[in-house]
Amino acid sequence: MPFIDELVARLPEPVRRLAMRHHELIKFALVGGTTFVFDLVIFYLLTFTVLEEKPVVARIISGTLATILSYVLNREWAFKNRGGRERHHEALLFFVISGVGVILAAAPLWLANNVFDLRSNVTVTELVILDFVLGFIIGNLLQMAFRFWALRKFAFPEETLRGGDAGSTDLHADVDELNDEELGHA
DSSP, X not given: OHXXXXXXXXXXXXXXXXXXXXXHHHHHHHHHHHHHHHHHXXXXXXXXXXXXXXXXXXXXXXXXXXXXXXXXXXXXXXXXXXXXXXXXXXXXXXXXXXXXXXXXXXXXXXXXXXXXXXXXXXXXXXXXXXXXXXXXXXXXXXXXXXXXXXXXXXXXXXXXXXXXXGTOSOXXXXXHHHHHHHTTOO
């Protein structure tokens, strides 16, 4: 990721150190931003076409597709220096955790539609704004907090791999080289 390399290199030293210390959270947030946009596009494509009357179903479908993309990006970039599990076990845990996340993301929308019946007396513009706030702001905040905690704790638990064990091409890498690899630059 040359763009990220350049960006990190241009940061002032204290900020660069902070970015290095929280590299997983930053990468997790970037993956989340990417999948957020993907999720949003799929959701609105579905709700303005074939699932106009079923926004919760559209939210679950878009969330599931975004979860698949999220697994690939998190596994190969955000948590690439973590290990400790066989790939199939790790994938199963990721998708179970993410399934709970999809339910958490859909919960505010479900409550608004099924408990408070908010869809029946709003305009189309209000409906779009309501769906966005409930399904994508509140729902995603709930799922993001849960997933970051659960993925680090259960799916990608160990951050002990370094140097050659972490896939480095340099078996005797110095600290700067390992830091570059942690950000996904090497």
